[in-house]
Amino acid sequence: MQIPLTTPVRCSQCPIRHRAVCAKCDEDELALLESMKTYRRFEAGDTVLWRGEELEYVASVVEGVAALSKTMEDGRTQMVGLLLPSDFIGRPGRREIEFDVTATTDLTLCCFKRAPFEALVEETPHVAQRLMELALDELDAARDWMLLLGRKTAREKIATFIEMLVRRAHFDGTQGIRQDLPMTRDQIANYLGLTLETVSRQLNALKKEGVLAFPDRRHFEVLDLAALQDATGDDADGGMIS
Amino acid sequence: MQIPLTTPVRCSQCPIRHRAVCAKCDEDELALLESMKTYRRFEAGDTVLWRGEELEYVASVVEGVAALSKTMEDGRTQMVGLLLPSDFIGRPGRREIEFDVTATTDLTLCCFKRAPFEALVEETPHVAQRLMELALDELDAARDWMLLLGRKTAREKIATFIEMLVRRAHFDGTQGIRQDLPMTRDQIANYLGLTLETVSRQLNALKKEGVLAFPDRRHFEVLDLAALQDATGDDADGGMIS
DNA sequence: CGGGCTTTTGACGCCGCTCAAAGATAGTGG
DNA sequence: CCACTATCTTTGAGCGGCGTCAAAAGCCCG
Numbered sequence: 001m002q003i004p005l006t007t008p009v010r011c012s013q014c015p016i017r018h019r020a021v022c023a024k025c026d027e028d029e030l031a032l033l034e035s036m037k038t039y040r041r042f043e044a045g046d047t048v049l050w051r052g053e054e055l056e057y058v059a060s061v062v063e064g065v066a067a068l069s070k071t072m073e074d075g076r077t078q079m080v081g082l083l084l085p086s087d088f089i090g091r092p093g094r095r096e097i098e099f100d101v102t103a104t105t106d107l108t109l110c111c112f113k114r115a116p117f118e119a120l121v122e123e124t125p126h127v128a129q130r131l132m133e134l135a136l137d138e139l140d141a142a143r144d145w146m147l148l149l150g151r152k153t154a155r156e157k158i159a160t161f162i163e164m165l166v167r168r169a170h171f172d173g174t175q176g177i178r179q180d181l182p183m184t185r186d187q188i189a190n191y192l193g194l195t196l197e198t199v200s201r202q203l204n205a206l207k208k209e210g211v212l213a214f215p216d217r218r219h220f221e222v223l224d225l226a227a228l229q230d231a232t233g234d235d236a237d238g239g240m241i242s
Numbered sequence: 243m244q245i246p247l248t249t250p251v252r253c254s255q256c257p258i259r260h261r262a263v264c265a266k267c268d269e270d271e272l273a274l275l276e277s278m279k280t281y282r283r284f285e286a287g288d289t290v291l292w293r294g295e296e297l298e299y300v301a302s303v304v305e306g307v308a309a310l311s312k313t314m315e316d317g318r319t320q321m322v323g324l325l326l327p328s329d330f331i332g333r334p335g336r337r338e339i340e341f342d343v344t345a346t347t348d349l350t351l352c353c354f355k356r357a358p359f360e361a362l363v364e365e366t367p368h369v370a371q372r373l374m375e376l377a378l379d380e381l382d383a384a385r386d387w388m389l390l391l392g393r394k395t396a397r398e399k400i401a402t403f404i405e406m407l408v409r410r411a412h413f414d415g416t417q418g419i420r421q422d423l424p425m426t427r428d429q430i431a432n433y434l435g436l437t438l439e440t441v442s443r444q445l446n447a448l449k450k451e452g453v454l455a456f457p458d459r460r461h462f463e464v465l466d467l468a469a470l471q472d473a474t475g476d477d478a479d480g481g482m483i484s
Numbered sequence: 485c486g487g488g489c490t491t492t493t494g495a496c497g498c499c500g501c502t503c504a505a506a507g508a509t510a511g512t513g514g
Numbered sequence: 515c516c517a518c519t520a521t522c523t524t525t526g527a528g529c530g531g532c533g534t535c536a537a538a539a540g541c542c543c544g
Contacts, residue, residue: 070389073477078392080385091378099385125367132374135381136333142384143322143341147312149391150320150435154532185491193392195533200492217491217541235315396500427523440500442524459509459523 008039008110019086020060020110021134024126032120036112042103049089049101057111058090064107065182068099069190078149079191081138084168088134092118105182149193152233157192158202159231162212166222181220206231250281250352261328262302262352263376266368274362278354284345291331291343299353300332306349307424310341311432320391321433323380326410330376334360347424391435394475399434400444401473404454408464423462448473 011017011034022033039062042048048066049055061083068081080099083089089101089109112120121128148160169179185203189196206212211228213221222228253259253276264275281304284290290308291297303325310323322341325331331343331351354362363370390402411421427445431438448454453470455463464470 068385070385072389072393072475074475076393078389080388093375094378098382125370128367128370128374132370132377133335135374135377136336139377139381139384140340142381142388143310143312146322146384146388146391147314147320149388151314151318196491197493197534198532201532204492233314233316426521437501438523439502439525443500446524 008037010034011037014062014110016060016062016086016110021088021127021130022060024130025124026126029124029126032124033112036116036120038111040109040111042107042109044103044105044107046103046107047100048103048107048109049097051098051100052096054095055090055097055114058088058092058114058117059109059111061085061087061089062108062110064103064105066107067102067104067183067187067191068097069102070099077190078193079187081142082191087138088131090114091135092121092131104187154192154194154198154202155205155231156233157194158188158199158206159228160234161188161192162206162220162222163228163232166225166228176221176223178215178219178221181218250279252276253279256304256352258302258304258328258352263330263369263372264302266372267366268368271366271368274366275354278358278362280353282351282353284349284351286345286347286349288345288349289342290345290349290351291339293340293342294338296337297332297339297356300330300334300356300359301351301353303327303329303331304350304352306345306347308349309344309346309425309429309433310339311344312341319432320435321429323384324433329380330373332356333377334363334373346429396434396436396440396444397447397473398475399436400430400441400448401470402476403430403434404448404462404464405470405474408467408470418463418465420457420461420463423460 009015011022011030014020014022017023022030025033040057040059042064051070063085066083066087066089067079068083069077069079071077082104083101090097095114121131148157152160165179165181183191185196185199188194189199192199194202203212203214206228207214209227211222211224211231213223215221251257253264253272256262256264259265264272267275282299282301284306293312305327308325308329308331309321310325311319311321313319324346325343332339337356363373390399394402407421407423425433427438427441430436431441434441445454445456448470449456451469453464453466453473455465457463
């Protein structure tokens with residue numbers, strides 16, 4: 001299941017150096033983290049952690065995408081978080097988590113043993129502060145997501161999802177650029193509170209309208225960004241006064 | 243309905259002393275907070291803060307219930323947080339919030355000016371730690387809520403909501419006890435991602451089945467707790483091994 | 485080329501939304 | 515104390531979006 005450890009890059013050259021839990025650390029603090037860390041790799045589809053399992057490690061996502069999801073007895077599943085590079089897994093003061101963590105793409109984690117990391121958090125306010133910022137950012141994201149799940153139509157959900165991918169890939173405003181679609185239709189459905197059939201139908205509707213194109217199942221292009229943003233149901237200019 | 247507090251009580255006798263942002267503070271820290279705080283009262287229905295408004299204060303809920311909600315251009319509204327006594331409004335490092343805060347019942351807040359409070363957070367790790375715990379608890383609640391919004395049926399949503407009220411009122415296991423229903427049907431609908439008609443129909447269905455009773459519109463009794471928990475769709479015993 | 489996946493497409497039905505109107509309830513002023 | 519009004523709630527009828535079920539089509543990798 002788990003692929004052999006790869007060798008950690010040096011923190012100072014880490015791609016998530018300026019955004020992860022270590023973002024505010026000075027040289028000394030970084031050296032401490034450096035000595036504690038190990039890398040772990042997972043393949044797309046692997047389960048990283050099971051709900052209720054005791055947390056041995058906490059970790060930052062270095063590369064790839066991980067999903068947090070909850071499942072009901074009868075199998076209904078809802079994703080409750082999407083972790084991208086620099087996002088953090090685990091929380092100080094809790095021995096376990098109440099959702100599953102799975103790799104949706106190939107995934108590299110920068111892991112710290114939980115106990116020593118928690119001790120470190122107590123002593124280095126820079127880490128604690130950053131951890132708090134990350135938690136609050138996730139809370140903001142969760143709230144946007146709740147609006148989507150509770151009130152948006154299938155079409156709006158899909159458009160919002162695609163637009164988020166575009167925005168997060170930092171391709172703002174660019175059109176016609178081939179982009180990564182890091183999940184299967186089924187995973188997208190579990191992300192958006194839909195069925196995979198509805199996801200497929202809505203994506204193809206946007207394709208038929210000339211808004212999106214799909215070079216293959218794992219990539220897409222935005223042909224008409226304005227139409228896409230229109231379809232999200234969100235305020236067009238993000239609340240700016242026009 | 244309770245008579246809201248108008249003049250601040252002493253921190254040492256505060257009803258939320260052991261759960262709010264000040265929970266971990268020692269005597270000295272408490273004295274500092276005591277000197278900074280002012281109370282504010284709102285009536286049911288009042289708006290406490292508008293989305294985008296600059297935050298002058300941060301605050302703890304002392305008494306009553308406040309709701310965080312997001313509204314789309316066409317009027318669709320979704321609650322994204324429910325604040326009960328000891329919950330915190332505002333976040334360090336942000337000048338504004340991106341949802342409305344309204345009082346769903348009469349409400350008493352313990353307010354701190356934002357700038358001095360933020361300075362305090364920097365210096366007193368006890369406050370920062372507690373703030374973090376509160377944020378992470380809210381994140382957990384938001385994730386449960388996302389499962390509800392994305393995957394549960396109307397009946398399950400209603401049952402989950404009522405069961406949550408029962409649990410939070412610390413009436414575990416007791417049946418037939420008159421309890422407060424702190425929101426209108428319309429607010430419940432916005433909480434659960436439903437329409438008010440569906441809320442009404444589902445509540446009356448549970449009444450017809452003898453699961454609930456409604457002495458008046460602002461109160462309810464649980465007549466059959468087992469049936470209620472059955473209807474939530476959640477694992478009956480909370481994941482315990484039986 | 486064949487087997488196992490993911491995705492697409494179609495037919496159909498139901499849950500929850502919409503629209504509409506009547507029924508409670510509470511608050512207000514005469 | 516009783517209209518009168520505003521607000522909240524209930525109830526009904528009808529419809530449509532999305533889920534369900536089913537099957538075919540496309541894609542990947544041996």
